[in-house]
Amino acid sequence: MSAQVVAEPRPRHLLDFQGWSEGRLNAILDNADTMLQVLDRPVKKVPALQGLTVCTAFFENSTRTRISFELAARRMSADVVSFAAGSSSLSKGESLRDTIETLTSYKVDAYVVRHPASGAAHQVARFSGKPTINAGDGRRAHPTQALLDAYTIRQEYGDLKGRRVAIIGDVRHSRVARSNAELLTRLGAEVVLCGPATLLPRELASLGATLTTDAQQAVKGAHAVMALRLQTERMDAGYLGSLQEYIRDYQVNERLMERAETGAIVLHPGPMNRDLEISADTADGPRSRVLKQVENGQAVRMSVLYHLLVGRG
Amino acid sequence: MNAKASILSADELRRALTRIAHEILERNKGAEGLALVGIHTRGIPLAARLAAKLHELEGVEIPLGRLDITLYRDDLSEIAHQPLIRETQLNFDMQGRRVILVDDVLYTGRTVRAALDALIDLGRPQSIQLAVLVDRGHRELPIRADYVGKNLPTSRSEVVKVKLEETDGLDAVELWELSS
Numbered sequence: 001m002s003a004q005v006v007a008e009p010r011p012r013h014l015l016d017f018q019g020w021s022e023g024r025l026n027a028i029l030d031n032a033d034t035m036l037q038v039l040d041r042p043v044k045k046v047p048a049l050q051g052l053t054v055c056t057a058f059f060e061n062s063t064r065t066r067i068s069f070e071l072a073a074r075r076m077s078a079d080v081v082s083f084a085a086g087s088s089s090l091s092k093g094e095s096l097r098d099t100i101e102t103l104t105s106y107k108v109d110a111y112v113v114r115h116p117a118s119g120a121a122h123q124v125a126r127f128s129g130k131p132t133i134n135a136g137d138g139r140r141a142h143p144t145q146a147l148l149d150a151y152t153i154r155q156e157y158g159d160l161k162g163r164r165v166a167i168i169g170d171v172r173h174s175r176v177a178r179s180n181a182e183l184l185t186r187l188g189a190e191v192v193l194c195g196p197a198t199l200l201p202r203e204l205a206s207l208g209a210t211l212t213t214d215a216q217q218a219v220k221g222a223h224a225v226m227a228l229r230l231q232t233e234r235m236d237a238g239y240l241g242s243l244q245e246y247i248r249d250y251q252v253n254e255r256l257m258e259r260a261e262t263g264a265i266v267l268h269p270g271p272m273n274r275d276l277e278i279s280a281d282t283a284d285g286p287r288s289r290v291l292k293q294v295e296n297g298q299a300v301r302m303s304v305l306y307h308l309l310v311g312r313g
Numbered sequence: 314m315n316a317k318a319s320i321l322s323a324d325e326l327r328r329a330l331t332r333i334a335h336e337i338l339e340r341n342k343g344a345e346g347l348a349l350v351g352i353h354t355r356g357i358p359l360a361a362r363l364a365a366k367l368h369e370l371e372g373v374e375i376p377l378g379r380l381d382i383t384l385y386r387d388d389l390s391e392i393a394h395q396p397l398i399r400e401t402q403l404n405f406d407m408q409g410r411r412v413i414l415v416d417d418v419l420y421t422g423r424t425v426r427a428a429l430d431a432l433i434d435l436g437r438p439q440s441i442q443l444a445v446l447v448d449r450g451h452r453e454l455p456i457r458a459d460y461v462g463k464n465l466p467t468s469r470s471e472v473v474k475v476k477l478e479e480t481d482g483l484d485a486v487e488l489w490e491l492s493s
Contacts, residue, residue, distance in 0.1 A: 027397075034381070034398045043434040046384035076384075306384075306398070 013125045013132045014304055016141040017182055025187065028303045029151050035299035035306075038075065048310055049078035055108040057100070057124065058135070059085040059115040064270060064294070065135050065145075069112045072301035078309075081108065096120065100127040110309055113137070131308045139175050144304055145269055146179035148297040150187055152289050153224045155296065156265055161188030164261075166218040167209075168250055169228030169277050172199040172239070176269045177228060181209040194218035195228075195250060198239045215250050219259040226267040227252040227278040243276070253279035257287060265289045314472060314489045320447070321463060323484035329462030330359070333444055334366035336460050341411055344373040346439070348410045352428050353381045353399045355417035358479035359446060363415060376405035380414075385427035407436030413460075417475040419445040422456035447486060449473050 011019045038046055054073040058066050066082065073080045083103065100111070100123075110131040113121040118138030125132035136142040154160055165184055171177045171193045181191045185208035192210045193200065194217075205211050212218050219225055230246065240246055252266060266278070266287045274280040283290065321329065341347060344367050351360030357379045364375045381399040414428055425443060432441060444460035449467040463486065467473060472489040476482075 031398045034384075034400070037401060038384070041435060046434070047387075047430070048384040 010307060012308075013121075013134075014143050014308060015121050015125060015132065015134045015137075016143055016179070017146075017186065022186055024307070025147070025150075025183065028147060028300065028307055029154060031303040031306060032151050032296065032299045035075075035302040036296070038302070039295075039299060045075050045077060047077045048306060049073065049076040052109040052309060053079045053081060053107060054110045054112060054305070054309075055081045055083055055103050056112045056135075057083045057103070057114075059096075059113070059120065060136070062114050062136065065114060065297075068294070068297045069133075069135060069144075069301055072298050072305060073112075075298070076302055076305055078109075078305070081106070096123060097127045100124050104128045104130060110305075131312070133304060133308065136175055139173055139178070141179045142175040142269075143179050143183070144297070144301055145176050146183040147304065148293055148300040149176075149180055149226065149267055149269070150183055150189075151296050151300050152267060152293050153184075153189070153265070155292070156289070157223060159188075160184060162190075163188075163223040164190045164192065164221050165224045165226065166192045166194060166215075166222040166260075167226045167228065168194045168215055168218060168252055170199045170231055170239075171195045171204065171228065172201050173231060174228050176226075178204070178207065180226070181207040185209060192218045192222070196240060196246070215256060216259055219256055222260045222264055224265050224267055225252055225257065225260055226269070227272075229269065229271065230273055230277040232273075232276075247276065251275075251277060251279060253282050254285070257282065267293060270294070314491055316487060317471065317490050318488045319485065320465060320473070320488055321486035326446070326462070326484045326486060329446065330362055331366060333460045333462060334363055334370060337363070337367065337413060337442075337444070338370060340442075340459070344371040344375055346409070346411055347373075348376040348378065348405055348407065348412045348438075350378040350380050350403065350412055350414050350428075350432065352414065352416045352424065353379065355475050355477055355480055356380075356415045358477050359417060359444075360413075360415035361479075363413075363444065376410075378403035378405065380428055380431055382424060382427040382431050385431045387423060387427065401431070401435075403435055407432070407438040410438050411440050411442065412438040413442045413444050415444045417446050417477075418473050419443070419448045419456075419458050419461075420451055420473075422452045422454035425456050426454050446475055447473050 056066050056069050070080045111124050112133045112135050113124045114135040115137045118140035121134035121137045167177050184191045194212050194215050197213050268290050274283050349360040349364050351357035364377050367375050379402045381401045383398045442459040445458045446462040447465050448461045449465050470491050474487045476485045
């Protein structure tokens with residue numbers, strides 16, 4: 001599939017989906033097809049970003065996302081410098097601003113930022129003045145995860161329009177759920193957010209998604225079902241009664257999937273707690289596209305880097 | 314831009330391709346082991362037409378591929394707009410084959426350089442030859458075509474427009490002047 005012509009000026013950053021047109025979002029997904037082809041070649045590398053330096057600045061642990069971004073940048077021939085907060089001068093009290101300004105002085109051309117605080121990626125974009133990709137900030141957004149999820153669903157069904165996607169679990173604390181609800185609805189899918197009432201803030205309906213506390217209802221007729229990671233630390237905060245109740249009512253398993261469309265797929269942003277939010281047999285079964293998501297993640301991130309950085313001059 | 318001259322009519326274009334097909338057969342002593350790879354956009358229909366001619370002449374089915382060189386361009390950091398990536402499709406093994414790269418116009422040579430890099434990343438052909446419909450000069454790299462439909466000395470203020478049935482609805486090569 002070839003990318004559509006996207007005539008409008010492109011956004012400088014990918015912090016969330018504000019300023020990103022449906023045409024450009026679709027072009028990112030279209031170009032990910034080409035990037036997957038590159039990953040299948042004997043030489044898994046193209047020179048498109050040669051001479052550019054991308055910094056992965058991770059102020060919160062995430063080996064998978066960091067490796068996915070670093071490989072994506074390297075496959076495009078960018079140099080990559082990696083920064084982990086735990087082993088940096090942040091632990092000596094250096095501010096985020098000083099850290100980013102120092103890195104920018106080393107001629108970093110673009111940033112990929114993961115941070116526990118919502119809005120931190122915006123700050124990095126402001127402090128550095130360089131193209132910045134949000135790799136997850138607090139509870140707010142995780143746009144490349146949503147793009148790779150959308151791509152994985154599109155890969156299965158050819159189009160997102162008219163598809164029903166159920167996202168089940170701790171919606172309240174999930175930036176993945178927020179970004180997915182926003183992106184998938186914009187690309188024409190019907191999104192249902194589902195979880196216990198304590199973990200399902202009503203304001204998320206403003207993203208265009210339907211909210212329900214009934215998982216059976218959420219999954220009914222779904223083409224894709226996404227389980228969110230259950231953050232067991234939420235138990236202590238009183239959000240959940242008991243794990244057994246949660247598993248009974250919200251675990252994505254074969255019994256629940258019987259309500260979905262025939263051939264419906266199962267997604268999970270990872271890392272998975274098998275037999276908690278998702279049953280082991282479903283996680284590893286034929287419906288599961290979890291490893292496909294990981295593979296697609298690298299291609300989608302290559303496409304995002306291409307759209308943000310190529311031809312910047 | 315203003316139209317200046319007609320360079321090739323539909324018949325002349327067809328004859329130029331027929332001549333290139335004969336030259337390919339002569340130089341390679343037949344069509345065995347050949348493959349044709351068209352460079353996006355107009356190289357693709359030109360490669361398909363050459364493949365059809367070679368089939369007509371020799372009765373041999375020549376493998377056909379399409380190549381997008383966007384990710385290999387060396388001017389990506391200098392251009393204001395963002396090039397679109399199109400499909401690369403090579404459904405044959407290049408190992409040991411004589412690959413003929415096909416494009417419509419040869420100008421600075423940068424597209425061909427990028428195409429060579431892209432092809433070599435995709436496999437290891439025995440050799441790569443270059444066929445172009447028009448060579449308009451102004452090379453910036455030491456690249457020359459093995460097969461040329463029409464040598465056309467031009468100035469840098471001129472534009473060569475190749476129009477093909479498959480992409481433009483008619484066959485023609487025209488010379489245009491960039492308006493100042």
